[in-house]
Amino acid sequence: MDRKEFRDLASPAQAREAIDSLSLEGGVERVSLADARGRVLTARLDAELDVPGFDRASLDGYALRARDTFGADEADPARLEVVGEVHAGEEPDADLEEGQAVEISTGAVMPAGADAMVPVERTDTEGSDVLVRTSVAPGDNVMFAGADVAAGERALGPGTRITPRDIGLLSALGIDEVPVRARPRVGIVSTGDELVRPGDDVNSARGEIYDVNSYTIAAGVEDAGGEAVLYPHAGDDREEMERVLREAARECDLVLSSGSTSASAVDVIYDVIEEGGELLLHGVAVKPGKPMLVGRLEDSAYVGLPGYPVSAMMVFRTFVAPAIRAAAGLPEPEAATLEGRMAVEERYGEGRLRLMPVGVVSDGDGETLVYPVDKGSGATTSLAEADGVVEVDPATDYLEAGESVTIRLFSPDVRPPTLLGVGEDDPTLNRLLDRLENPRYLSVGSRPALRRLREGVPDVAVVAGPIERESEVDADALGGWKREWGLLVPPGNPDDVSGIADLVDRDLRFVNRTTDSGLRASLGAAVADLAEERDVDRHEVVEAIDGFQVALRAHESPARKVIAGEADAGLGLAETADRLDLEFVPLGDQRVRVLANPDRVEKAGVRELERALESTLE
């Protein structure tokens, strides 16, 4: 194949240059004033008229000739003949002569001959005369034509991002349409036979998963000031992929494809780009995001993003979003960085720039702690648990705990969580969390929660069931509640399951939880009791339960296996059985405890949780 070779990875700087060398700009469009907010002017707008367009009374009162009030005061008012009145929006019908006045409203046109006005509070009327109890100078209480904006004045410069106050200025000038930069149109093409758009059904047996990138990147494009265009999912079909890519290239300023760097798609992309454009770059020394493509397709710019959502978004944010913002004329958001120190050590050292998604949490002194968020390659949701990114230099082998780092927040709007909790997954807890302001909760299970609490990252750990070595954790108990655990079986309990003994003695398929879970710990204790009761080895009992090793991470997953008919009984909570309409075989109660990092008990979010605990429970 006659293909351009990219033997070495490009540096991040080269990747930026390659993208900057492409034109993403969408040209100029005219928008109405009602749609102008946030848009960027392409040309200077000068005032085409004076504002106000006439000499204007600043108050309610009388228009007059200043010299007629000379020497007037409270005791010795000037008497003037009132020869007419003029309101805002009316043309004055009187020309003022010496000794005359015209009653005038705020905002009305000063009549010819008048050169000042006096507010009504400083006057009295007597028949058709007005007594003016103060003297005024020419120009007093009059706003002259053009005093606000004068014709020919520069009103707004090119590049101005239009805010409400600019809309005020444009309104004053009577401008109802402005030339602005068109938003760069960004076409989003997703590939991969396994992807299904949200809203449709996934078939897990076929390995289908929801398409995370399309809507996420679309939202990122809109955030950066672009207009996102979602193209129909192209699957892995070569012709369809080519057709969609070319259609997007014709209609957009930039085409983004995701998943197109996978082994199965990259050949097609290579061919399409080489045939209809030019490939500038393949592969960047950055992690995640190595297999990125940059090029042109027809008259459009093209960037191929990795398929893994975290990688795709990291590459998008780092390389693509700044180019879209530049094309849209928007500045890089300011104040979108935060300083903090590493809560834990982080090793690295692959010689590539690392874009490390991180979460942040305030410690007891209000200082910002930073911890890496990584649910492993392929995880689609890590970013939802992260607040921003720390860029780690290729030369950096590790970051020590306590080391200062700079976090680029995902947006200036990012609010670090008020509370960081880790631990057991629990329905009561979920309802408690709903009452807090901005909590973040990572359901890692009881044992990992205690380990993390010991490391000093989270504010609180939520643990359930018997925990070995728990006493080693130095923590403050904030409160807790009881939950009923047992076996979840199909409605009507068709197998007539009454306890663990049935799982051991009969041919029933069971689904367990992971050893991290408090439920699993309670089940382990119950199994040990049964073994002791039968005077056999615990291992023997475990081996006799079909599926004891099928350990699912989430509290509802065993129930869902039972519903799907893939198991006869699952480990779970009474509340889950109730919610999912399953039958429940009780095995016991366990206590769920909320433990706080002793340094954080005064932290606002921890106190908020404590109050919520007190007011809802027991």
Added chain:
Amino acid sequence: MDRKEFRDLASPAQAREAIDSLSLEGGVERVSLADARGRVLTARLDAELDVPGFDRASLDGYALRARDTFGADEADPARLEVVGEVHAGEEPDADLEEGQAVEISTGAVMPAGADAMVPVERTDTEGSDVLVRTSVAPGDNVMFAGADVAAGERALGPGTRITPRDIGLLSALGIDEVPVRARPRVGIVSTGDELVRPGDDVNSARGEIYDVNSYTIAAGVEDAGGEAVLYPHAGDDREEMERVLREAARECDLVLSSGSTSASAVDVIYDVIEEGGELLLHGVAVKPGKPMLVGRLEDSAYVGLPGYPVSAMMVFRTFVAPAIRAAAGLPEPEAATLEGRMAVEERYGEGRLRLMPVGVVSDGDGETLVYPVDKGSGATTSLAEADGVVEVDPATDYLEAGESVTIRLFSPDVRPPTLLGVGEDDPTLNRLLDRLENPRYLSVGSRPALRRLREGVPDVAVVAGPIERESEVDADALGGWKREWGLLVPPGNPDDVSGIADLVDRDLRFVNRTTDSGLRASLGAAVADLAEERDVDRHEVVEAIDGFQVALRAHESPARKVIAGEADAGLGLAETADRLDLEFVPLGDQRVRVLANPDRVEKAGVRELERALESTLE
């Protein structure tokens, strides 16, 4: 009239309470994922499925039983029979037995019987066998079902403002529609016979002006997360005003009217509100913004804003926008304040909270200087020249120069200008400014510019013509250019005007510029020369010119009077004549000079201007 009396002004806190006592919330609506960005969730969303929904290969390679690779290494590979292949999006068709492997793609479903996978890089093929050159443990390179998100897990809590990363999480869960807070619908009703909507023509003779408030407040409403609904302009007609107010109240969560606190409109508003709702408050101890109204009309909240745009926007920002944001579920924008010190003294002392619009500028040391922006009551455009607001306590009589103040920026996006210039209005200057990044220029004329430069507020002053006492200003000359000035007359010069003498000797109507202008100074010098030439008093010459006292502020305004037929000749520039297709009678050249504050010559914006001057001119 049986009217509720509000004898005392309410405090700002009482005004906030009154608004908070009204419900602006718009309820719940369901939006698609594509429209969810920036919206606020009303309910918790839990995962209804495991993500991934199956055990998933993390790499391209071979799925196998870990125990079959026990002891394998480079030198001594394990040989396995390849019994099939499975790609992403396919259902595996093979069950693995001991000694077998299945070729597998990244993201594909792990076949039954396999408990680990090995990446292709650690293998070789030999016929239908694969040689595995490493040993793996159960679970290696496999992402288990639910490892990313587990069914039943709390995904997003109520009150979450949806960002692109949240859209990623929702996509992964297959959720394509979410319940969000409806944006509060805010109806905007403008009153006043003198107002004309931008885009239509204003008749200045009738005192018409453009309606500044409607679009400006609409933009402010959208900024605060509301949905703005502009109602047709109601004029001052009582029935029409009542009809529009009631229509808006039926259709919206909040009705804002502007100008309705004027003497002519307030009675109607009072009646409508008292009849169809309740008035809670009239008048607040705040400047500007005193004549504010708060109440209910039918089921809608109602706030009456002052008519003056600056007052209306100050009241809107201070009292109304926070209530809209709260109803929309949006937090107050953070990082929207700035500390600075007063550049000049500011006197006050009316015993009301003052909302002082201010501009900011960096001094030579990068410190923020703050100066009040006030073009007088009735100015519509002051806010376009301001960056934010300083709240001055009622008890504060004056702010000293140098005193520290906190500025609430109009939005976190506000970029203080890179350069603050003041002085002459000039077409060449306007083009220069277009080349700078984010300049602010106040065309106050030459003389006021020198005064302001002396006071130390602006970075540069742009002056033209002969200036008395100029030498008193300590300034660095950055550069300058020449401009040709003279008389602007109608095309074809129908009156055959050839110079100033014609204005003195013949019956011609002239239009002058203000004494602040450099053109006026040059004209003054020419008039003095003529007087000397004729050996008469300068005053005599001036008196003989009809319209010498008609002094317009902007450089194009005299030309526009000539075009309108209201004058036979106007003072102006050759370039203006050219641009507006007038005939030009040259009277001389004058130099325009750009003078910099000596402490600011190193400031980036000043250097940018200097470079622009060097590269464009002479």
